[in-house]
Amino acid sequence: MKTYATLLVFFLTSTLFSQPNTDVFLFDLNTENATFHLSNFKNISDSGGYDNQPSFIDNATILYAGTRNGQTDIVQYNIKSGSKTWLSSTQGGEYSPLKIPNQNAVSAIRLNPDGKQRLYRYNLKNGTNAVILDTLVVGYHVWLDQNTLISSVLEADYLSLYQSDLKTHKNKKIIAHVGRSLQHIPNSKLISFNSKNANGSSEIKSLNPISGEIKTIAPTLLNMEDMCWLPDGSILMAKEDKLFKLNPKHTSEWMEVASLKSYGIKNLSRLAVSPDGKKLAIVAELNDQELAPKLENIQWIAGNWKGEAFGGQTEENWSEPSGGSMMATFKLIADGKVVFYEIEIIREVENTLVLQLKHFGNDLKGWEEKDQTIDFPLKEITENKVVFEGMTFEKTTTNEMNIYVDIRQENGSVETVKFNYKK
The missing domain is CATH 2.120.10.30 (TolB, C-terminal domain)
Incomplete structure (x- = not known):
């Protein structure tokens, strides 16, 4: 429009x-x-x-x-x-x-x-x-x-x-x-x-x-x-x-x-x-008033979310906060086959939050080294948005959210990819 x-x-x-x-x-x-x-x-x-x-x-x-x-x-x-x-x-x-x-x-x-x-x-x-x-x-x-x-x-x-x-x-x-x-x-x-x-x-x-x-x-x-x-x-x-x-x-x-x-x-x-x-x-x-970096303030992320990206279907399952963390599994399906998986966590660390994830192929072989994770430090939390450095969760309605992920390209540029999810 x-x-x-x-x-x-x-x-x-x-x-x-x-x-x-x-x-x-x-x-x-x-x-x-x-x-x-x-x-x-x-x-x-x-x-x-x-x-x-x-x-x-x-x-x-x-x-x-x-x-x-x-x-x-x-x-x-x-x-x-x-x-x-x-x-x-x-x-x-x-x-x-x-x-x-x-x-x-x-x-x-x-x-x-x-x-x-x-x-x-x-x-x-x-x-x-x-x-x-x-x-x-x-x-x-x-x-x-x-x-x-x-x-x-x-x-x-x-x-x-x-x-x-x-x-x-x-x-x-x-x-x-x-x-x-x-x-x-x-x-x-x-x-x-x-x-x-x-x-x-x-x-x-x-x-x-x-x-x-x-x-x-x-x-x-x-x-x-x-x-x-x-x-x-x-x-x-x-x-x-x-x-x-x-x-x-x-x-x-x-x-x-x-x-x-x-x-x-x-x-x-x-x-x-x-x-x-x-x-x-x-x-x-x-007013986008900044909230404290507590899992209770991002509890709305919890749930089974489905959407489309990279030419296929995506699914993320986020748990409710417990034990100082939230956990998710992610998978991308294209042409009827799983392309890759992710395990993600958001955890409380030293009065802030950090998002960490690891990638796995469709055979569960890890992409990252044994102890390596991809980390996204927290930048801010408002009522309808959680901004990590490189990944943002945005609540649009009770049953819909967008996730924006910064993905580095082969030429060194960074492209922001939008995932639209519905429960």
């Missing part, structure tokens, strides 16, 4: 993929009596990779772009049950999903393997999909009704605001140099967007889709553009690990209303609030 094609790569790299390991977090939100209180913190995506762009279908259902097996698809999350339903399985990647008004369908930006980017409709009843706009490279969008669309469209190296009538198939350009945040303004028929100025500043503006009138609402936070509206007409924006609020009816000054540092998240970006204003979805990154 990752000419027209050159501009497309620039656009996607700088927007969709600017946060490689984001998650979607959900909070209960209480704004009664002029308060702003968040509670009941939950990671609803909880997977490795890119999870982003949440939107509420209703007070109990969220859509977002989620990653599975290296593929970005549309996810529907049920708040009450905590269940997830994957709504797309195309060869392309889907982004920015939204419910289409008065239809049993959602829309999303699809980036196909050939580099073509278009806005698609996905039927929730039968799973079919079709292009909505075939002449515009839509980056972000919002629905006025089932036949009228406001979108940020890629033109050259910037985004322009367009209004599209799906009945007449007419597209009207409104203004150039806009941002990605398109929002309904509560209790009105207006749409807000971010207008980018030549000096680098940005302003939140309103668009009247009927008259075409544009008005300035307020300046954005410096260098920020992600925002959402609360039911009372206040605007929320995020910066670093903090949330700021502004009510344009009363002030033009942003006020800090919450710090989310204690939740262990950082680099807040996309925001979405439920229709009743009682749930807040936030996209952010988890």
Whole structure:
């Protein structure tokens, strides 16, 4: 996923993929009596990779772009049950999903393997999909009704605001140099967007889709553009690990209303609030806090893992920690035959961990000398990653992990080989 094609790569790299390991977090939100209180913190995506762009279908259902097996698809999350339903399985990647008004369908930006980017409709009843706009490279969008669309469209190296009538198939350009945040303004028929100025500043503006009138609402936070509206007409924006609020009816000054540092998240970006204003979805990154070099902190490696590498099938069986070590057996099978085996251990040594292994041929003859082992000293441990010098274990989900191994080539260069494993 990752000419027209050159501009497309620039656009996607700088927007969709600017946060490689984001998650979607959900909070209960209480704004009664002029308060702003968040509670009941939950990671609803909880997977490795890119999870982003949440939107509420209703007070109990969220859509977002989620990653599975290296593929970005549309996810529907049920708040009450905590269940997830994957709504797309195309060869392309889907982004920015939204419910289409008065239809049993959602829309999303699809980036196909050939580099073509278009806005698609996905039927929730039968799973079919079709292009909505075939002449515009839509980056972000919002629905006025089932036949009228406001979108940020890629033109050259910037985004322009367009209004599209799906009945007449007419597209009207409104203004150039806009941002990605398109929002309904509560209790009105207006749409807000971010207008980018030549000096680098940005302003939140309103668009009247009927008259075409544009008005300035307020300046954005410096260098920020992600925002959402609360039911009372206040605007929320995020910066670093903090949330700021502004009510344009009363002030033009942003006020800090919450710090989310204690939740262990950082680099807040996309925001979405439920229709009743009682749930807040936030996209952010988890803080990678370094953990103590103890086997208990890497216990998630234990299990029977299978994958593919070197043109064959691989299998690793890691034991639970016991006696100050974890032990594994590895084998590679190609063309129906074992190519080689490994015995691996991770053990506690002098307040750190070390990974050691020995190779064996398919006849169990050792590759290394009698007392020789290949050792990988520990560099760091975080919640989802164990980094040894030359080998890294990365947990992507509870039942999936990647192992990256540095392998020296005959010419002296080092190639990092990725092993993708599933339990």
